Amino acid sequence: MPNTILKLSCPDHVGLLSRISGWVAHHGGNLVEVHQFTDPEAGWFFARMEIDTHTLHEDLPTLREQFEPLATELKAVWTLRPAEARPRVVVMVSKLGHCLADLLWRWRSGELAFDIPCVIGNHDDCRKMVEREGIPFHCIQVPSDQKERAFKKIATLWHEARADSVVLARYMQVVPPNLCAAWPGRIINIHHSFLPSFVGANPYQRAHDRGVKLIGATCHYVTEELDAGPIIDQEVIRVEHFHTVPDLVRLGRDCERIALARSLRWHLADRILIHGGKTVVFRD
Amino acid sequence: MPNTILKLSCPDHVGLLSRISGWVAHHGGNLVEVHQFTDPEAGWFFARMEIDTHTLHEDLPTLREQFEPLATELKAVWTLRPAEARPRVVVMVSKLGHCLADLLWRWRSGELAFDIPCVIGNHDDCRKMVEREGIPFHCIQVPSDQKERAFKKIATLWHEARADSVVLARYMQVVPPNLCAAWPGRIINIHHSFLPSFVGANPYQRAHDRGVKLIGATCHYVTEELDAGPIIDQEVIRVEHFHTVPDLVRLGRDCERIALARSLRWHLADRILIHGGKTVVFRD
C-alpha cells in the first residue's frame, strides 16, 4: 500500500510543524519523511509529510474531512493524496522527439509513475513513436491565423483525457494566456536555455552568438508570461569555442531530457510547492 | 541572539517527530528549520531542529535538564546548543598550505564561525602564514621512530587548546588508532582522492597511472582504519589525457579546498550525524 502524502503551504505561525505533525500522530500516522521550509521574507510555511498509510486509523476521505477545519484555520493550500497515484499527464510535442522518447522510456520502464492518456502534436512526426506504445496520438495543427480554434480543441482534449497535468516536451507553440491561467501549476515546460538567459526563440543560436561557455535547459511551470513561470530545475553542460549551433542542440538535448525527467518526477510525487513566482522543491 | 540547535539520533519509533517537535512547542520554541531522516534499513531516526531562541521559555541548561528524560526514553544521542557557538578547531598541517590558507581566509572573513586556538605542523613551512594572523603555530616533528612520543605531545596540545574538533588540512602523518578512538566524530580529514579509490599515499600519481577522467577529493571523519571513516563530502573535476601529475595536484587543490570548507561548515553547524560508518548530512 503506497504512503500518503500531505502537502501544505500557509502563512507562517509559531508551532505550525508541531500542530500538523501532532494532527498526523493523533490519527496514528507514522511519518516516514518530513520536509519543511519557512520563507522568512515571505512569512510563509511549506511542508510535505509522507505518512505510512498502514498506521493511519481512518481512510483518506475521512482524513481529508477531519483535516479541513485545521487547514481552514491555518489558511492553508493543501492536498492529501496517496503516493503513486499515477497522475494523468498529457504530453505535447512538435517535431523533435527526444524529450518525448525519454519520457516514454521512463514511463514504460516504471521509473516514473504516471499515465499518458494521449500525446498531442502540432506536427505528425512523432505519431509512430507514440502509437507503437499503444498511446493515442492527436495531431492538432496550429496555423498562425487559427490559434484560438486550435487551442480550443487542445483544451477539449486535455479535459476529455481527464489530465491532471500537461507536459510541453519541446512543444514549439505558445500556449495562450487564458489556458495558462486555467491550469496554474499544472503545465510544465522544458525551455532550451539557462533562464533567464535567452527567453523566447532560438536560444542555442543566441547562446552561440554570445559565446557562452555553458549552455543549459530550464524546466518551469507555464504562466501567462513567456518563459517567466516558476523554475523547477535547471541543468547545464560546458561548451567550447569549437561547438557549432548543431553541437549545442545535440549537447542541450541531454540537459533538456534530464531536467524535464527530474522535474516531472518531483511534480508527480507532490514534492513541489509554488509561491510568489518561485518553487519550493523538496528534492529526493 | 543565535538560534538553538537540537541534534538527535535514536532507534526509530512511531510518532517520534511529533513527540520531539511537541516537546519543543511545549517550551514555546518556534521551529525555524527542521530536518528529519529515517533510515529504514538501520531502523534509525535522525533529526536536527533549529529553534528561534527568543521564543523559548527557559534557558539552555534548564532545557537540557528537561529534555533528558525524553532522550533517555528514546535511547537518543543528542546535543542542544546555541548556533554559532564558535567551536574551537585545531588545524594540523604538513608542508602544503593551500587548505590552511583557505580555512584562514574563511575564518578571518567570518564565512566560517569557529576559533583556531592553534595550528600544529610536522614541518615549519606554514608558520609565517599562521603567525601573521595572530594564531600560535607549533611544530611537532614526527620522526618515524618516535611517533608515539610525538602524538602524545600533539594530544596534549589538543587538550590544552580545549579543542572541540581537529582538522587535518593535508596533514601527511597517520593519526594513531588510540587517538582516533579517543576523538570519535571530531577529527576531519581531507583526502586527495575520490574514495574509496586510491586509499593511502600518492593518489594523484595513481589516478594518473590508471588514466581516470575525473579526479576528486573526499572529506571524512577519521577512524582507526586508514581513509575508511564516514564520508562527509566529495568533490570532483574532469581531467584529460594531457594533464600531468602536477596538473592533477593543481586541479585537485580546488576540490580539496571546497570539499573541506563545505564539510567543516556542516560540522560546525551541527548538520552531520554519524551512524554505522556513514553520515547523515542535513546540507544547507
Add this chain to the structure above:
Amino acid sequence: MPNTILKLSCPDHVGLLSRISGWVAHHGGNLVEVHQFTDPEAGWFFARMEIDTHTLHEDLPTLREQFEPLATELKAVWTLRPAEARPRVVVMVSKLGHCLADLLWRWRSGELAFDIPCVIGNHDDCRKMVEREGIPFHCIQVPSDQKERAFKKIATLWHEARADSVVLARYMQVVPPNLCAAWPGRIINIHHSFLPSFVGANPYQRAHDRGVKLIGATCHYVTEELDAGPIIDQEVIRVEHFHTVPDLVRLGRDCERIALARSLRWHLADRILIHGGKTVVFRD
C-alpha cells in the same frame, strides 16, 4: 562528401607534426581540425587530422598506399578513413534495457552515425524493443557450465555481422579473455561505478554501504582483466544519505547512458587512441 580522418600514434620525434601536416598539404589536403598530443613520459606522439576530402588530389586507396612508407618510417599505428563511415556495432545486453534504448534512439535519430547489424542478449527481455526497430535480436544464454560454447556462438555472430566494434550495454556476463584479446580496442563496456572504485559486481550496493556522496559510471575498453581496461569517459552524480540502493540504480542510469553515448561517439569518430592502458581522447 564526408571529411577524411587520419588517426596516428608513434614514438615521438622532432618535427613530426610538420612532416605529417606537410604530407597532407603535399596531397592538397586542407586541414579542418587538428589534434595532437605528445606524452613526454611515454615518449609517444598522438594525432588526429580531419581533412576536407574535396581538396585531396587522390582517392583514399591511393593515399593509403602513399602514406605507407612514411608510416613505416615513423613506426606508426594509423588509420585513414572517411568520417561518417557508419561502423557496424553489435550491441550486447542482459535484462536492463536503458542503455540499449538510449543507443537505439541516438541511432534512429541520426545523432550517432553507426549501423547495428544485430543485438545479442543472454536474456530475452529486450527482444521486442530491438525487433520493432527492424534489427535482428539473438538470445544466446550463457549457463555457467557452458560459457565457452556460448561465447563461441557469440564470436561467430560478431564475425557474421562483420562487426567493427561491440558495445556491452550493461551486459552482465564476463567476456572471456581470449575474446577480449582477439578484439583489442573494439569492445566497449559501461561499468556502473566510478572506477577504480567498486570493480566487479553490485557496485551500487557497495557504494551505498560505503556511504559515498557521489556515484558514477565508467565507459572503458574491455581487456582481459575485469574492469581494468583503458577508461574513455566517466560521469558522476551527487547522492545523499536518503538515497536507497534503488535510488542509486535510478540515478546511475543517466550517468551510464550519457557516459556510454559520449564514449561511443568519440570511438565512432576515430577520436580515441589507446596507449599503455590509457586513452587519449580528442573530445569534440
Add this chain to the structure above:
Amino acid sequence: MPNTILKLSCPDHVGLLSRISGWVAHHGGNLVEVHQFTDPEAGWFFARMEIDTHTLHEDLPTLREQFEPLATELKAVWTLRPAEARPRVVVMVSKLGHCLADLLWRWRSGELAFDIPCVIGNHDDCRKMVEREGIPFHCIQVPSDQKERAFKKIATLWHEARADSVVLARYMQVVPPNLCAAWPGRIINIHHSFLPSFVGANPYQRAHDRGVKLIGATCHYVTEELDAGPIIDQEVIRVEHFHTVPDLVRLGRDCERIALARSLRWHLADRILIHGGKTVVFRD
C-alpha cells in the same frame, strides 16, 4: 629554459597549419603542444604552438623578425613569447577581498606565474592584505562627480606599473569606455552572475528573486559595453529554495574565485584568442 609560444589568428586559407608548422620546423623548433581551430562561419584560423626553445636555431628577436613577412602575408595577428614570461598584472578591488585573497595565494605559491606591481582599490579595506605581501596598495576613491579625474589617476598608475593586463577582482566601479578601448583584451573582469543573465548590479538578489536553481560567475574581457565583452569562462553551482541572498553571495564566491583563477591562468599562458566578440580558449 621555458618553452616559446606562438599565438596567431588570421583569415583561413588552405595549408595554413602546414605552412606555419613548416616554418617552425625550418627553424629547428620541436612542437610540444599544438592547438588549432578553424571557425568556418567567420572564415578565421586560430593557432597556438608551444615550441621547445632548446631546439630553435635563433633567438626570439631574430625569430620575430623572420616570422614578420609570413605573418604579413597571412594578415595575422600574432605574438611570439617565452612561456612563463611573468606578465605584470594590476589588480583592482573594492571592499570584498575574496578574489584578491585567492589571487594572492595562487601568486605567492607560484601556481600562477605573474607579477603584481600594485593593487588599486576604491576603498581602503584590502590594504592590509596586500601590503603584508610586500605589494604596494593605492586607494583611489571614485566619487560619482569626479569619475573622470579618478580614472585618469588610475590609468596613470597602470602605465607607471608597466601593466600588461588588469584584473577587476570584484571592482565595483564601471571602467569608462575610453579606458576599455585603450586596453583591448587586457582587462579581465569577474562578474557575479551567469551572463547574459543579470547584467549589471545586484545579480545575486535578482537571481534569488527569479528563483533560479543554479547561480554562477562569468569571467570576461572588458569592452565598452557593460558585461558584454568576450566570455572566457563560466562556473555554476546548484542552489535551492532555502538559500537566502547571503547564501548565494557565499556560494557564488567559490564560483567567482575559480572562474577568475582559471581564466587568468589561460590569459597568462597565451591560451586565449579573441575574435568577433567571442573567445577561442585552448584550455589546459
